[in-house]
Amino acid sequence: MFKAFARPLLAAGALSLFASMALADGVSVRDDPGLAGAPFPSNRYTVFDGTQNTLRRVNLPKPDCAVRVSDCQDIDVINTLDGFSTQPRITVPFTGDIDVSTVNSDTIFLVNLGDTFTLRGFGERVGINQVLWDPPTKTLVFESDQLLQQHSRYLLVITDGVRDTRGKKIKGDGWGDDFGLAFGRDRDGADYRRDLRDGVQGVRHDHHKIVAASLFSTQSTSADLAKINRQIKHSTPAPVDFRIASTGVATVPAVFPVATLTAIQFNRQTGTAPLFTSSFLPTVALGAAGPAPGAVAQVAYGRFRSPDYETADKFIPPTGTLTGMPQPQGTNDLIVQVFLPAVQKPARGWPVAIFGHGFGDSMYGAPWVVASTLASQGIATVSINVVGHGGGALGSLAVLRAGMPTVVVPAGGRGIDQDGNGTIDSTEGSSAVGSKNIICSRDGLRQTVVDLMQLVRQIEVGIDVDGDGSVDLDAERIYYAGQSFGGIYGTIFLGVEPSIKAGVPNVPGGSIIEIVRLSPSFRLLGAIALATRQPPLINLPPLPPPATFPFNLVFNENIPLRNQPPVINNVPGALAIAEVFDRTEWVSQSGNPVSYAPFIRRQPLHGNDVKPVIFQFAKGDMTVPNPTTSAILRAGDLKDRATYFRNDLAFAVNAAVGKNPHTFLTNIFNPAGAGYAVAAQRQIATFFASGGATTIDPDGVGPFFETPIAGPLPETLNFIP
Numbered sequence: 001m002f003k004a005f006a007r008p009l010l011a012a013g014a015l016s017l018f019a020s021m022a023l024a025d026g027v028s029v030r031d032d033p034g035l036a037g038a039p040f041p042s043n044r045y046t047v048f049d050g051t052q053n054t055l056r057r058v059n060l061p062k063p064d065c066a067v068r069v070s071d072c073q074d075i076d077v078i079n080t081l082d083g084f085s086t087q088p089r090i091t092v093p094f095t096g097d098i099d100v101s102t103v104n105s106d107t108i109f110l111v112n113l114g115d116t117f118t119l120r121g122f123g124e125r126v127g128i129n130q131v132l133w134d135p136p137t138k139t140l141v142f143e144s145d146q147l148l149q150q151h152s153r154y155l156l157v158i159t160d161g162v163r164d165t166r167g168k169k170i171k172g173d174g175w176g177d178d179f180g181l182a183f184g185r186d187r188d189g190a191d192y193r194r195d196l197r198d199g200v201q202g203v204r205h206d207h208h209k210i211v212a213a214s215l216f217s218t219q220s221t222s223a224d225l226a227k228i229n230r231q232i233k234h235s236t237p238a239p240v241d242f243r244i245a246s247t248g249v250a251t252v253p254a255v256f257p258v259a260t261l262t263a264i265q266f267n268r269q270t271g272t273a274p275l276f277t278s279s280f281l282p283t284v285a286l287g288a289a290g291p292a293p294g295a296v297a298q299v300a301y302g303r304f305r306s307p308d309y310e311t312a313d314k315f316i317p318p319t320g321t322l323t324g325m326p327q328p329q330g331t332n333d334l335i336v337q338v339f340l341p342a343v344q345k346p347a348r349g350w351p352v353a354i355f356g357h358g359f360g361d362s363m364y365g366a367p368w369v370v371a372s373t374l375a376s377q378g379i380a381t382v383s384i385n386v387v388g389h390g391g392g393a394l395g396s397l398a399v400l401r402a403g404m405p406t407v408v409v410p411a412g413g414r415g416i417d418q419d420g421n422g423t424i425d426s427t428e429g430s431s432a433v434g435s436k437n438i439i440c441s442r443d444g445l446r447q448t449v450v451d452l453m454q455l456v457r458q459i460e461v462g463i464d465v466d467g468d469g470s471v472d473l474d475a476e477r478i479y480y481a482g483q484s485f486g487g488i489y490g491t492i493f494l495g496v497e498p499s500i501k502a503g504v505p506n507v508p509g510g511s512i513i514e515i516v517r518l519s520p521s522f523r524l525l526g527a528i529a530l531a532t533r534q535p536p537l538i539n540l541p542p543l544p545p546p547a548t549f550p551f552n553l554v555f556n557e558n559i560p561l562r563n564q565p566p567v568i569n570n571v572p573g574a575l576a577i578a579e580v581f582d583r584t585e586w587v588s589q590s591g592n593p594v595s596y597a598p599f600i601r602r603q604p605l606h607g608n609d610v611k612p613v614i615f616q617f618a619k620g621d622m623t624v625p626n627p628t629t630s631a632i633l634r635a636g637d638l639k640d641r642a643t644y645f646r647n648d649l650a651f652a653v654n655a656a657v658g659k660n661p662h663t664f665l666t667n668i669f670n671p672a673g674a675g676y677a678v679a680a681q682r683q684i685a686t687f688f689a690s691g692g693a694t695t696i697d698p699d700g701v702g703p704f705f706e707t708p709i710a711g712p713l714p715e716t717l718n719f720i721p
Contacts, residue, residue: 027096027164028173029212035060036137039092039156039214041084044192046217051320052082053151054116054217069534073435074583080318083219086148086589087511089582090128092140092158092212098170099163100133100566103140107161110144111203113153116217121149130559131566134575141578147594147635151220151321155199159208172211219586221595223321225449225496226605228309231326232453240302240336240463245399245407254301254409255466256399258286261299263400266364269392270424272417276395282368286339290369291668291678292376297342300465301335301397301409306454308332309447310387314418315432316443334451335412336458337363338465339371339381340472349470350380351477352459353688354452354500356486356493357383360426362390363412364397366483369666373681377689380473382459384451385414386485387444388430392416437529438584441512442591445489449496452480452489456499477501479688483665484508484624487615488593491632495596498608502692503600504684506616506665509628510594513584517557518625518717521660527553530577537580539573557581561627562715597636612692613638616680618645618661620718630713643683643698644709650676651720659720676704683707 031038035045049057058081065072092108105127114122127145134141148154160169196215203210245254264281286296307328309316319326341350353374355367363383371381395411416429432439456478465472480503482490487508494503509515516526528550530537543552558574559581560567569575589595601610615638617629633639647661656672665680667673679698683705686696697707 025173026168026171027094027098028171029158029175030093030095031174031212032093036091036093036139039158039212040090041088041156041216042192042214043153043195043216044189044214046083049082049320051323053220053223053321054083054153055322056217057082058084067535070437074438074580074587077436077438077587078583081219081587082321083151083217085582085586086150086218086221086595087585088144088148088216088218089578090142090144090156092156094138094140094170095173097135097138097165098133098140099165099167100131100140100568102161102163103131103133103142103566104128105145107159107208108140108142109157110148111155111157111199112149113155113199113202113215115149115152117151121152126154129562130564132558132560132569133566134569137575139575141575147598147631148218150218150222150595153195153199153215153217155196155203156214156216157200157203157210158212160211161208169209170211172209175212219589220321221590221592222496222599222605224316224319224326224590225446225492228307228326228450229453229496229498232307232450232457235457237304237454237458237461239461240304240458242300242302242465242467244301244303244335245409247405247407252407253467254399254407256299256401256407258283258296258299260401260404261399262402265398265400266411267396267398268390268411269395269413269415272392272422272424274392274394275423277391281364281397285368285668286372289669290372291674291681292372295342295372295375296339297375298338298340298465300338300340301412302338302463302465303333303335303410304454304458306332306334306451309450310443313432313434313436314388314429314444315436315439316446332414332451334384334414334455335410336455337367337383338463339367339375340465341375341378341380343375343378345472346378346474348476349463349472349474350378351479351688352380352382352473353479353481353684354455355381355383356448356452356480356482356490357386357389358482358484358486359430360389361483361485362386364390366486366666369668369677370481370681370684373678374685374688377685379479379685379688382455382473384455385412386430386448386489387451388415388427390414391426392424438587440584440588442588445492445512445591448489449493452493453497456497460499475499477691479503479692481684481688482506482508484662487624488512491593491600492591492596494611494613495593495599496605496608500611502612502688504614504616504687505593505632506680506684507618507621507624507629507662508593508615508632509621509624510632511585511588511592511628513581513588514628514631515624517559517581518627519623520719521623524550524553526581527555530555530580533580537573537577539571539577561717594631594635597632597638600636600638601641602637612687613641614643614683614687614695615641616643616645616665616683618647618664619714620647620659620720621662622660622719623662625717626714627716630715633713639713640708641695642709642713643680643695644706645676645680645698646704646706648718648720650704679705 046056110126112124367383391413395413487505
C-alpha cells in the first residue's frame with residue numbers, strides 16, 4: 001500500500017523537479033521548424049532568383065491545401081514576390097512567458113543592412129510599434145515603427161533586455177554564440193546562417209546582449225510602374241480624337257460650349273442584358289449653383305488608347321523586378337473629359353489639372369464639382385474613369401442643347417460583370433477575385449496609374465480640343481488632384497510620374513486593407529472576405545435579427561493602433577485574422593500609396609524631381625480613417641505639407657455639416673458645408689496657379705483648417721460619436 005501511495009508522489013515530485021529545471025533554464029526565443037516556430041519574417045523562407053532586385057524570391061511552405069484552401073491560394077501569390085513586406089507584421093515565439101512591459105524599441109529593433117544595389121540606408125535603426133502578446137502561443141507580435149526601404153536587407157534583433165515574468169533576462173539558448181547554428185546544420189540553410197551571423201556581428205548595442213535574430217529582404221515596390229513609365233515615355237501615341245459624338249446621321253466633335261447646354265443625361269450600363277440606369281450630370285456646378293459661375297467655357301470628350309497590363313482576371317502577371325519587363329496584355333480605348341476655362345488661352349495652352357475621382361464615383365461626379373474653381377484660376381481640368389468604374393462599356397451621354405439636336409457620346413464605362421450575375425456594380429472589375437483575391441485592388445490601382453501616365457503622354461505630344469491646329473493644354477504645366485480613391489492612386493502617380501509639377505491628394509489613405517479594417521464604411525467588406533474564406537475566419541457570433549447576412553457578420557482582429565500600450569490578446573481567432581490582413585497588405589505594397597509617398601519628396605525615383613504637394617484630410621474621417629492618412633504622411637515625411645480640416649469644430653458650430661467629413665472637398669450642394677468645400681478647392685487652384693509655390697490656409701486665420709497640421713499626426717480614429 002505504501003508503494004502504491006508513493007508512486008504518484010514520486011511522479012509528482014519528478015514533474016515538479018522537471019518544471020523547476022525548466023524554469024531554471026529560463027525563457028528563450030524559439031528556433032523550431034515551421035513559420036510559427038521561429039522569428040518571422042526570415043530569408044529562411046526564400047530561394048535564390050537572379051531575375052529579382054533582391055536576388056531572392058519568397059518560398060513559404062504550404063499547409064494542407066485540401067483544408068486550408070484560401071491560405072494556399074494566398075501563398076501562391078505571395079511566392080511570386082521578391083521579398084517580404086515593407087511594413088511587416090513581425091512574430092517572435094518564446095519558450096515561456098515574458099514581461100511585455102520590457103518590450104520596446106531599445107530591447108527589440110530592426111537594423112537596415114542596406115539597399116541591394118547601393119547599400120543606401122546601411123546601419124539605420126528602426127524601432128517597433130503596435131505590440132501584442134498572445135499568451136496561448138507565447139508569441140510576441142508587432143510592426144516596424146516606420147515603412148521599411150524597398151529591396152533592402154533588414155536584421156531583426158532581440159536582446160536580453162526583454163525579461164521573463166520573474167524579471168530574468170531571456171536567454172540565447174539554441175541560437176549559438178555566433179548564430180551559426182541557427183536553424184541547425186542543414187545544408188539548405190548554410191547561406192542564411194552565414195548572412196545572419198555576419199549581420200549580427202556588425203551590430204553594436206551598448207545596453208543589452210543580442211540573444212536571437214532574423215534576417216529578411218524587403219520586396220521591390222516601384223519596379224513595375226517605373227519600367228512601364230519608361231515604356232510610355234518612349235512611345236509616340238496617336239492624338240486624342242475628339243470626333244466621337246454622334247447626331248444619329250453624322251459623327252461630330254464632342255466639344256460643347258457650356259452656354260448651350262441644357263442637360264447631359266448619363267445612361268449608365270448597369271446590366272449585361274443590356275440594362276441602363278439614367279441620371280443627369282451636375283451641370284449646375286458650372287453655373288450659378290457652383291463655386292465659380294461662368295468660369296468653364298467648354299466641356300469636351302475625346303478618345304485615346306492606353307496599354308492594358310491586366311489580364312481578363314484583373315491582375316498584372318508578375319515579372320522579375322530586376323531583369324523582367326511588364327508586357328501589355330492588350331489596350332483600352334479610354335474617354336477623357338475636358339473642362340476648358342473661359343479666360344483667354346495662354347500661348348502654350350492652359351495649365352491643366354488631372355482630377356482623379358473616388359471609389360464608386362466616376363468622372364461624371366467629383367470632377368464636375370471642382371472644375372469651375374480650377375477654371376477661375378485659368379486651369380483646365382481633365383479626368384478619366386478608374387478601372388472598374390463608370391458602368392459598362394455600352395453606356396453613353398445624351399448631350400441636350402437648347403434648339404439643337406441631341407448628341408450622343410460614349411461614356412467610357414470600365415465596369416464589367418465580374419461575378420456573372422448579370423449586373424455591373426459601381427466598382428465591379430476594379431479588383432482581382434477568386435484564387436487571386438488577395439491581390440484585391442492592387443493591380444486595378446496600378447493600371448489606373450498606367451492610364452494616367454498615358455494621359456500625361458497624350459498631353460505631352462499635344463492635345464488640340466477644338467481642332468483649330470493649336471495645342472490647348474500646356475505640357476509644361478500638368479498638375480494632379482484627386483479625392484479619396486483618387487488621392488490613393490494619385491499618391492502612387494505622384495511618386496512615379498516625372499512630368500507632374502505639383503499635386504494635391506485629398507483624403508487619401510493606405511493600405512487598402514487598413515482602410516477596410518478601420519472604416520465603418522468598409523469593414524463589412526472585410527467581414528465578407530473572411531466569411532467566404534475556406535475555412536471561414538469569422539470569430540464572433542453573428543449579430544441577432546433584424547441583422548441579416550451579410551450585415552450580421554462581425555469579427556475581431558485585436559490589432560492595436562500605433563503608440564498604444566501593448567495588448568494582451570484574449571480573443572480566439574484574432575491572430576489568424578491579423579495574419580490574413582498582414583498578408584493582404586504584404587501583397588498590396590506595390591499598389592499601396594504609403595509605399596510611394598517617399599518618392600514624392602524625401603527620396604525621388606531616378607529621373608524624378610521633388611514635387612510640391614499638399615495633402616488635404618479631415619479629422620474623424622469615417623471612410624478613410626485618420627491613421628491611414630497619417631501612414632502616408634509619415635512615410636513621405638510630409639507632415640508639414642498637410643492641411644487638416646477640423647470637422648469636429650465645424651460640426652460643433654452646425655451639425656448639418658455631418659459627422660463624416662470624407663467629402664468635404666465636394667460638398668458644394670450642402671449649405672452647411674459649401675463654404676468649407678469652396679475654401680479647400682481654392683487652396684488647390686491657388687497652389688496650381690502658382691506652380692506649387694503658394695500654399696494658402698483655406699480659411700485664413702479661422703480655426704477650421706490647419707495649414708500645416710498643428711500637433712502630432714492623428715493615430716486614433718477621432719470619430720464624432
